[in-house]
Amino acid sequence: MRSPKSPVLTIDGLIKDVGPLPTLDGKMLRVVSDVSLVAGRGEVTALLGANGAGKTTTIECAQGLQKRTGGAITLLGADPGTAGAELRARVGVMLQDGGLPPSARPIPLLRHIAGMYRNPRPLDELVQRLGIDSFSRTNVRRLSGGQKQRLALAAALIGNPEVLFLDEPSAGLDPQSRQLVFELISELRDSGMGIILTTHLMDDAQRLADYVYIIDAGRNVAEGTVAQLLQHNMPETPHRDHVRTLHFEALPGLDFTGVLAAEIEIRETRSGSYTATGALTPEDLAALTAWWAHHGIMPGSLSMEARSLEDVFLDISGREIR
């Protein structure tokens, strides 16, 4: 595990059982079996994983909303399972389902929550910044998904927290809101806030996160900066930073042995459909096209893209539907 300069959250070997569940003959279900992570001040730390991987359970244990079964959690130097109002005042939480009363109006609700803090953030600034003034007279129940998310973010920020938890922050956001929310998150990070977010969207993690923990089936499976993760399981070469995936379609059953560098294998994924993944060099591309020219082959289609976090994730956690 890494050690950031100024850690705000440390989770060590978290275990969480739920139940007893009638569907398991009254037995307990272990939803988190071994998750460890460190999040630092002035950083966005992402927990990335499929739905049901244990991300929300992990951060709810860190927020003190769920009691852990085992392991240790330190949030701003305290144990969130037993800490009181002093700790809660320093931590902002945006829940996955918002947690806002449907009959409330945005401004009175924010004002009410602000009253729980000694030095809340100025309401007008937040309202304006998150565009809440455009729907300030509408009940929460009539707000769109994106408006609800923006209001929930304002509610999490009104107390001026040092640590911010965001559970699936871009769920339900339209592209404009998403842009707005992402800009704000980056700005808050730059001002020194420690931000921990969960997401199942690779794109969110790729755009926002300074450090990513990939969680699968209740345990850590990989971690690193986005750049490091993109090189995950790739051999050591001078070209590790341009890992690409190449697709093309041609005659079925071609043998490409020896065409590309040794560590890059071309697989025929379907009849006549080929994929090569690895640190491709310009020389590799030249060799491949020369081979086609030599054999008189014109590919039916040809595309190349950078390896995405999604590819890494699927490589790690498997491609089958669970």
Add this chain to the structure above:
Amino acid sequence: MTTATGSAPAPLLRRILLQGKYEAATMLRNGEQLILAVVLPLLALIGLTVTPLLDGLGDSRVNVAVPGILALCAMSTAFTGQGIATGFDRRYGVLRFLSTTPLGRAGLIAGKILAVLAVLVIQVVIVAAVAFPLGWRPDPLGALPGLCMLVLGAAAFTALGLLVAGTVRPEATLAITNLLWILLGALGGIVIPMQRLPELAQNTVHLLPSGSLGEGLRDAFLHGAVNGNAVLVLLMWTVLAGAAAIRWFKWN
């Protein structure tokens, strides 16, 4: 945006008062809750004073009716109203969100109790304002024990409401608390005194929170007396339901 360091909670008492005020205002703005909390009890009061249902149980119909109506008010607000609101707040994650703020779980519960008491005060004032012109003359010695009994009854019903709201789906909370409001209100010894219930019911009703609150309030306001049995039964319900709610309340 800037991040200041040293975020701190507002003082505990201020947090609880704020939450109490917020929840009370939410209750009073909700039309259905107002019908349950004010309109139906007043209709019952008028109904009982214009019909001979309570004749022969005291010196006047209204004197017998008002204590039961006050008990009904406590059940409306503490059990049915508060139970339904809490059940839906639980569904929408409001309880979980508020418990991550400095308010916390204990502050949230304290705020709810405060809101119940605040609404109850308003109900007592309204019922009294209607009952005095109808000729209500309570025993002056019964005022203090009566009000204490009312608060104790509200505590028992708040604990029961939280127990239901925290353990079943909000739709079920809605059904259970409304159904019990009608059943206990009519047959549980609240507005109709025990003597007017079937003999079988008389033996059990005084063990219910409804029967003990109804009888306790009638003894206080009609005779200026403290009904020790009723106090014990209500205390028992408060402690049992409170302990069960603490044990089984699910926040999500």
